[in-house]
Amino acid sequence: MAKEFSRTQRIGDQMQRELSQLIQREIKDPRLGLITITAVDVSRDLSHAKVYITVMGRDDDREHIAQNLDILQDAAGFLRMQLGKSMKLRSVPNLHFHYDASIRRGAELSALIERAVAEDRKHQNDAED
DSSP: OOOOOOHHHHHHHHHHHHHHHHHHHHOOOTTOOOEEEEEEEEOTTSSEEEEEEEESSOTTOHHHHHHHHHHHHHTHHHHHHHHHHHSOOSSOOEEEEEEOOHHHHHHHHHHHHHHHHHHHHHHHHHHHO
């Protein structure tokens, strides 16, 4: 039996695909970095959508992240209009952009795990010698 998804999840998934293409093709600001949309959470009444992004390359530079969020928030009206043209919705949600730190945090945790495993192997080798 297929897993059922709510309407808001399907709309969020479609908005994620459409926004990633729109940002890549239509936003011509040279200050904008390589943006990846990680998720879109749409409210139940379809009035608001939280768009979670990551900025490739310089994840640790808060100033660069804030600048990219400002650029996207300034373009939110344009992006909303373009979404209205491409998606068949009665009303298009207001877009709110947020930085998603989960990928950076995941990489940090992965590095910590790798370091712990390496130290554990080192201690085992020392104990055997």
